[in-house]
Every structure is written in structure tokens, then in C-alpha cells.
Amino acid sequence: MFADWPLLSLVVWLPIIGGIAVLMSGDRGDSEGSRRLALIVALATFVLSLGLYTNFDSSTAAMQFVERHAWIDAFDIYYHLGVDGLSMPLIILTTFTTILVILAGWQVIQKRASQYLAAFLIMEGLMNGVFAALDSMFFYVFWEAMLIPMFIIIGVWGGPRRVYATIKFFIYTFFGSVFMLVAMIYMYYQSGSFAILDMHNLPLSMLEQSLIFFAFLAAFAVKVPMWPVHTWLPDAHVEAPTGGSVILAAIMLKIGGYGFLRFSLPITPDASLAYDWLMIALSLIAVVYIGFVALVQTDMKKLVAYSSIAHMGFVTLGLFIIFRIWGNADGIDSNGASLAVEGAMVQMVSHGFISGALFLMIGVLYDRMHSRNIADYGGVVNSMPVFAAFAVFFAMANAGLPGTSGFVGEFMVILAAFKANFWIAFLAATTLILGAAYTLWMVKRVFYGEIKNDKVKALQDINPRERLIMWVLAVAVLALGLYPAPLVDVMHVSVDNLLQHVAQSKLP
Amino acid sequence: MTLEMLNLSVAIPELFLLALACGVLVVDVYLRDARRNVSYVLSQLGLLLILVLILVNPAADTQLAFNGLFVSDPLSTVLKAVVVILVMLVFVYSRRYLQQRDIFKGEFYVLGLFALLGMMVMISANHFLSIYLGLELLSLCLYAMVAFDRDNPNAAEAAMKYFVLGAIASGMLLYGMSMVYGMTGSLVIDEVASAIEQLPENNIVLVFGLVFMVIGLAFKLGAVPFHMWVPDVYHGSPTTVTSFIASAPKVAAFAMIIRLLAEGMGSLHADWQGMLVILAVLSMVLGNVIAIAQTNLKRMLAYSTISHVGFIMLGLLAGPEEGYAAAMFYTIVYALMSLGGFGVIILLTRKGVEADELNDFKGLNQRSPWFAFIMLILIFSMAGVPPTVGFWAKLAVLKAVVNIDMLWLALVAVFFSIIGVYYYLRIIKLMYFDEAEDNSAIECRADMQIALSANGLSVLMLGLFPAALMSICVAAFA
Secondary structure, three states: OOOOOOHHHHHHHHHHHHHHHHHHHOOOOOOHHHHHHHHHHHHHHHHHHHHHHHOOOOOOOOOEEEEEEEEEHHHOEEEEEEEOOOOHHHHHHHHHHHHHHHHHOOOOOOOOHHHHHHHHHHHHHHHHHHHHEOEHHHHHHHHHHOHHHHHHHHHHHOOOOHHHHHHHHHHHHHHHHHHHHHHHHHHHHHHOOOEHHHHHOOOOOHHHHHHHHHHHHHHHHHHOOOOOOOOHHHHHHHHOOHHHHHHHHHHHHHHHHHHHHHHHHHHOHHHHHHOHHHHHHHHHHHHHHHHHHHHOOOEHHHHHHHHHHHHHHHHHHHHHOHHHHHHHOOOOOHHHHHHHHHHHHHHHHHHHHHHHHHHHHHHHHHHHHOOOEHHHOOOHHHHOHHHHHHHHHHHHHHHOOOOOHHHHHHHHHHHHHHHHOHHHHHHHHHHHHHHHHHHHHHHHHHHOOOOOOHHHHOOOOOOHHHHHHHHHHHHHHHHHHHOOHHHHHHHHHHHHHHHHHHHOOOOO | OOHHHHOHHHHHHHHHHHHHHHHHHHHHHOOOHHHOHHHHHHHHHHHHHHHHHHHHOOOOOOEEEHHHOEEEOHHHHHHHHHHHHHHHHHHHHHHHHHHHOOOOOHHHHHHHHHHHHHHHHHHOEOEHHHHHHHHHHHHHHHHHHHOOOOOOHHHHHHHHHHHHHHHHHHHHHHHHHHHHHHHHOOOEHHHHHHHHHHOOOOOHHHHHHHHHHHHHHHHHHOOOOOOOHHHHHHHHOOHHHHHHHHOHHHHHHHHHHHHHHHHHOHHHHHHHHHHHHHHHHHHHHHHHHHHOOOOEHHHHHHHHHHHHHHHHHHHHHOOOHHHHHHHHHHHHHHHHHHHHHHHHHHHHOEOOEOOOEHHHHOOHHHHOHHHHHHHHHHHHHHHOOOOOHHHHHHHHHHHHHHHOOOHHHHHHHHHHHHHHHHHHHHHHHHHHHOOOOOOOOOOOOHHHHHHHHHHHHHHHHHHHOOHHHHHHHHHHOO
């Protein structure tokens, strides 16, 4: 299906144009029309993005669905789209998550609903563009433009400290990305092209590589986010409306991980090798230290936000541990390394589902109680039994229970880490304890125990719309947990190709 | 001297403009106050005709007129078309504003047209004298326009300040020119250029003259440390006049710098490059940092202008071709954004309400989602966030700077644009996140709404399709 369509252009532009249409539909009446239109656009985009999967040729690492047109001649910038096994799953994750976000805001968002929906649709298109762009300037345009709708979403529909949180979010990310811009311009003059794939083949001296590596690190570490530049995330998550938190956790953080895969590793392999100790250390700090920080949170959203940082630590760990694995195995042990990178990819997709589900759950509670404070709850299971069942399931997934998607990625990364160094693997594995501790403890305090509060007693269980969202996510988490092959298969060749690239020194 | 030597056909738009300005001056005398619109319509129609004249007969190569005082080349065609469009937009924006303050007088248009004539002469100048003539014509008109609301003490103060500092700047420029004349024996720009090449290097008098000229230019453009007049004049002037000062004259000043420094003293590039580096860095630092502390939007945009001037200087110092084209692109884009920004302020003004405090923008999204969106585009463009054209302008300049191996300068520039983002975001915050304090409806005529929407959307459209404008800028220096 859709094999001859310009699918990538469609998944980028359909939501943007649809978003503008939703914006034009205005906020008269109850906005029911705007909601329906937004949902239709999101569903259509999702269906189109599935075309990317069904028509995907997983036996090649080459870019597929490529579209390339001259855009700005004077700058050598091309309208250049294409996906491989690394970016395609993330696009589907984006289109999938957007549907849930639009459903989640169906009744809650009454204030300027069409602007809200339009912001999410436009952001969906821009995020798809980030994953699909093959020209670095084109990539950068999407990367930065994405900040605008998010800035508005947090600032307009957010909580009491939304202004502080959203400006912090914007400036942190902007700060990271401008240095990446300079690095890209510099590489343009070295390679004569803004195409990302040309940059992959560009020989660079160690000094150049190091500077470029840190410029990219500034951009991607803020996005992921890695300790110590993570502080914007808890603020942004806590203040953002539910939909904003979901998109932030499920997709925006992945863009940082994707950036490492697409830019840092293949463009600066020697610098990545030289500084892998730094990346591993920062990842382990994220896993262990941030895990402890999550344990002491009293605000549910903050807790999940910190848990996101900890889980994303696995992604960066998986990406940068490959050098140690190669160091231990004589020559190139592609199995161990590809296990690590694939683990990181699976972790990204899985975390997209799980963190999305957790934030949606908190949203469900917040809509009813207008509190995110763990202490305000207790015994919710008595009034919301169905919801509690889902909550326990997603909490288990977050803790990495085998059979759920949370287990697969973490297990792959830990397994790969054992090939690198026992102690790294040991520290990484503490997440299985810490993750279980902070998530399950939260569930215990919120859902079980005595009913402390009359409001809790009066809670209504989830309605069919919320139930649908939960079911969809639960099925996704289970499916990926029990049978991750469809995901791993499409990325396998691309990952191997990437690793071959990274294994070659680019020193002139 | 015969008429053929004057080669008048090259300067047809200027001649028309002169006739138009004189015509409006005469017609206006015979109009009753109630019929003042005639002067406005006449000016706009005349400008439209001039724009057509410029566009139907674009200069394909360099043609001289008035015995070499005047030059017409691709660069001048583009810049003239831009300034004419900008002035037309200013006139559209200003009508209601002037009417509400009882200063809807024909003189505004006459002064505006003569200022435009001055700008066009500057753009087409091929001689130190014609540059000076154009500059003074422009400046004198602007001094009078700043004081146009004569009962307003702030405006009178601003005009005084502008006049005194502007006169000093003109003096500096003239002094520098006289030194260059002393060394080269000519005032014609290309003759000066070839004379300088003959001179031995490190000629002290020449460099001295150059310094004075750069100071004069920096004054006119508002680069730090010669920026003191900018915030006061922007703040004190009637907002329509601010929008005038902040847009078209910057384009003319850019042309003046190209004529004087790039074409006249191109072989001293290394000398003036160093000076521009200092001016650029100081402008970016001071403009962006001090803007944070402002509570008045006009003052904030004044400091933002200063930081933009820093970026334009970056492009200029990264010359020749790529850098000049980047600076030209930046200047045109800046003029559009800045005009749009002041246009939104004018939109919000009413009789007795200047709407230039930041707090006047609170909750604009509730009062008018559309114009809040226009302002959003303009602000993000000023901040240099894609997909607006402000990003491409910054990219063009940064690219040119990296190309001359001044990576550190590019890093300084991006670092201070991060700081700049903060105060731009504050405006968005006020418009979108805060509740409106003043819920009165925004009333304005359809012509202004259309013009302002077009102005704002052009920033977005040029951001999505910057190729055409960029090619024009590149072609102007090819």
C-alpha cells in the first residue's frame, strides 16, 4: 500500500497542514469539530506512517523513501528526506503517540482547544521531520522549530509555574543546539555539503572531532537529557499538561538519542572512542543517582520524570559502551556491539510507550483530583479497580518486568555491558532494583492502603475513552515485550552498517 | 556639459520621487484638514509608480549618471525596491496613528518622501559628495519627523539628541572623507579605490581617515559604542516615526557602507575588518544583555536593533562576496521584522494609549489570536528560530564568518543570541501565557490589517522559501 506515494513528505506535512486547518477551525462552541478534525488528521498520518513499515526493505542499510529536491541553491541546502531502520520506528512511535495525546486531551482541555490540538499536530509533523531529514540544515530547521509549539503548550496549558518551566526548557534546548549549528556549518566547509551522509564520510582530525563531538553533545545531552543538564526536564514535565508530558517523554527525549546515533557516533567515531568514559560515567550517574533521586520524590509527575532520565541513561549507555565491547573482544565483536545499540533502540521505543502510559495515568488522576501529590492519594484501587490494574501493569513495565517491553531493552543493554566490564554492568543492573523500588512504592502509596481522603472515595473509574488509550498502550507494551522481533529486524541491518562506520577511524 | 552626459534616464525613479515630493507639498497646501487623505493617497500612488519604474527597468550592469556622481547597478535596484516597499508600509501603518493624535498632516508624507529620496541617493551614490548629500537629506528629514508631534516633550528631546549626535556623526564622516581625499586626490568612489591601490601600505593618514569614516558609519547604523542615541530616539519618537527610522534607513546605511568601505576602500579590507570585529562584538554583547532589563517594548526593540546591527557588521567584515550578500540578506530581513514589530505596536495604540510598554501586550492572544500569531512569527524571527527567515539571515552570516576562519566570532555570536532569546521569549510569554488586563477590542482599518498580516507572513514565507531572496542578494554582488 502507498508504495509510490511520497510517504515521508506526507507524514511530515499532513499533520502540519492539518494543524493549520484545526487552528483555522477556531474555538467557537464546544470545539467538537476541531477535536474530530485533529483526530482524523492524526489517524490518517498514523496509517500513512504504517506504510513506511510495510514497504520497508529491512535487508538494506541504505536510506529508503528518499526524496531530494533543491531547496536553497545559494546555500546548497536540499529538501532531503529518507529513513533507515533507525529512524523509521521512531516516526511510527511519533504518529502513534500523537493519536493518544489528542484522545487524552479530549475533555480536559477546554481553554483554546483548537490551538492546543493544532500545536500537537504541528509538532508531530516537525518531529517526523527531525527523524526523516537527511540534510543537516533541514534537520536543524525541524529541530529548532519543534521548540515553538512545545514552548506554547507548556506555557499556555501548563501548571502554576509554567512560565518558569517553559522558558527554562526553551533556553536549555536552544543553548545546546546553537553550538551544533556552528559545528554543522564548519563541516559544510570541510565536506562541501550539508548532507548528513556526506558528513559521515568526512575525515576529521582529532581536535576537530573533539570539538564537534562536544558541540553535538551540548545539543543531544540536553535533549536526552543527561546529568547534569537534565534539570529542565522535571520542571517541564511537572508543569506541562498531560499531553505535553507524554510528547516530551515519549518522543522529544528520543530525539536526543537519535541524534547520537545519526550524528555523534558516525561523524566523530574517534572522539566518541576517546570520550566514551565520559559518556558511560554520565549514563551510570543517570541510572544510579537519578534513580535514587526518583525514589524520594513526592510529586508523581516528578517521579516519572526522573525515572525517564534514568531510563534514558540506558540508551546512552548502550550507544557508547560499544567501544569497550570492541576493546575486550579482539577485533570487532559485532554481536555484542549490535546488541548494545539495538538494546538502546528498543529501550527508546519501549520507554516511549511506558512513560507515555505513566504520564497519561497521572493525567487521569490529576483530571479528577487536581493533585499530583502522592500523599493526597491512597486506596485508589477501591474506587478505580480497572484503572489500578492498568497502573500496576505499567508500573511493572517501568520496573522492567520480563514479558514487558521495559525488560527487553534493559536486558539487552545489561547483557552487552557484561561484555564490556563487569562493574559497568553491575551498576547498570541496579536499575532493576531501583526502578522497581521507586515505581512500585509509588503505586503502593497511591493505589493501595487505606482511603485517606473523601475525594478518593468519590473517584469515578476510567471512562471508555481512557480505557481505550490504556488498552492500546498495554497491548503495545506486551507485544514488544513478548515478541520484539518485528522491531529488531527492521533495524538490524542499519545498526550493523552504523557500527561498521563507527569502527573505522576517520582520522586523516 | 550636455544633457546626454547627465544620462538622466538612469535616475528616472529619483526624478519622479523628487517631483512627487514637491507635488505633494504643493497639493497639500490647498487641502482642507478633512481632505488630508488626498496627500496620503497621492504619496502611495506615486510610490507605487516609482516601485514599478524601478522593477520594470532593473539595472543589468553598472551605469553612471550625473558625470559619475550617480551609479545604477543590480545592488541599487534591489535596495531601492526594498526601501520603497518599506516606506509604503510605514505610510500604511501610520495613517490611523497620526489621525488619532491630530498630527495627520501632509508634511509627514513630504518629509517621508524626501527622506526616501535621500536614501535612494545614498544607495546609488558613486561619489563621496552624493553620499553625503543623500545622508544629510535623509537625516534632516528624520530629525524633523522625530519632532513631528511637537507638543510631546519626549519627542522634542529625542529629536534634539538625534540632531546633535547625528550632526557629530556627519562631521566625523566628512572629516574622514576629507583625509581620504587628501591622500587620493579624488572623491569618485572607483577612482579612490584605484588610487588607494597605488599608495604604499600602512598609510597613516589614510587609515586615520578610514577610522573617522567607520565611526561616522557606526553612528548612523547605531553600533556600540556609538549607539547612545538609538534607545532614546526609538523610545521618544512617535511610534510611526520609530518604525520609519528602524526600517528603511538601515538598508540605506548598509548601502552606504558597501559603497564607502567595500567599493571605495576594498583594498583596506584588513584594516576596517578589525574595526568592525570590535563594533560587532560590542553590539551583540551590549544589545542583547541590556535588552533584558527593558520594560518598554520600543526600547527593547532598540537594543535588539543594536544586536542585529552587530550581526550585519559580522556579515560585512566577512566579505567580500559571500559576506556582503549575507549582510544584505540580513539587513533586508531585519528591516522587515523590525517594521512588523513596530507595526504591531502601532496596531495596539489608541488615542491616549501608546501601547509601547511590555505589559500592554499581556493576553494579546485572547484579544486577537491572529495578530498575536503575527507577532509570534516576528519575534521568533528576530530571535533567529526556524522556520522563520531570521534563522536563515543568521545562518548566512554565520556561514560567511566560519568561511573566513573566524570560528570564535561565530561562537560569540551564537552565544549572545542565546541570551537574546530570553527577552524575546518574554514578549511571547506576555502575549500567550498571561491574562489580558485591557480587553478593549483592537480596531483598525482593513488596509493596515492586510499590510501587517502580509508583513508578518512574509517573514514566515521567506523562512520556508528563502532561496529567491538569497539568490537576489548573491547576484547583487556577483
